[in-house]
Amino acid sequence: xxxxxxxxxxxxxxxxxxxxxxxxxxxxxxxxxxxxxxxxxxxxxxxxxxxxxxxxxxxxxxxxxxxxxxxxxxxxxxxxxxxxxxxxxxxxxxxxxxxxxxxxxxxxxxxxxxxxxxxxxxxxxxxxxxxxxxxxxxxxxxxxxxxxxxx
Numbered sequence: 001x002x003x004x005x006x007x008x009x010x011x012x013x014x015x016x017x018x019x020x021x022x023x024x025x026x027x028x029x030x031x032x033x034x035x036x037x038x039x040x041x042x043x044x045x046x047x048x049x050x051x052x053x054x055x056x057x058x059x060x061x062x063x064x065x066x067x068x069x070x071x072x073x074x075x076x077x078x079x080x081x082x083x084x085x086x087x088x089x090x091x092x093x094x095x096x097x098x099x100x101x102x103x104x105x106x107x108x109x110x111x112x113x114x115x116x117x118x119x120x121x122x123x124x125x126x127x128x129x130x131x132x133x134x135x136x137x138x139x140x141x142x143x144x145x146x147x148x149x150x151x
Contacts, residue, residue: 004070009051010077024102027130043141062089071096073136080115096143098136101126
C-alpha cells in the first residue's frame with residue numbers, strides 16, 4: 001500500500017510566524033514542516049511537504065498526488081473560499097484527504113467562514129494552530145490503516 005502523504009499549503013503560509021500571529025500563531029512553516037516530517041517518519045509515512053502562492057501550481061501538485069495514489073493533507077488557505085480549480089482537482093482523489101486550517105474558520109468573519117473544499121474531504125481540522133498538522137498526519141495514518149484492514 002502507498003504510504004505517501006502530500007502536505008500542501010496555500011498562499012501566504014510561507015509567512016507564518018510573521019503574518020497575523022494573533023490569528024495564525026508564531027510557529028513558522030519550516031518548523032511545521034520539520035515536525036510533520038519527523039512524525040510521518042515515526043508512522044512509516046513518506047511526507048512530501050510543499051507550499052505555493054499560485055493556484056495552478058497547487059492544481060498541478062494535487063494532480064501529482066492523484067497520479068501517485070498518495071494521501072493528501074491540504075491547507076488551502078485563501079484558495080478555500082473561491083478556487084474552483086483546486087476544488088475540481090481535489091475531486092480526483094480517491095485516497096484519504098484532510099482539509100486543515102490553523103484558525104477556526106467557523107468563528108471568523110463571513111468572508112473566511114465557508115470553505116468550498118470541505119464537501120469533498122474525509123475530515124476538516126481547524127482551530128488547532130500548528131498542532132493541527134500532527135493531528136492530520138495521525139488521522140491520515142489511521143485512514144490508511146483502515147483501508148488496508150477493509151480490503
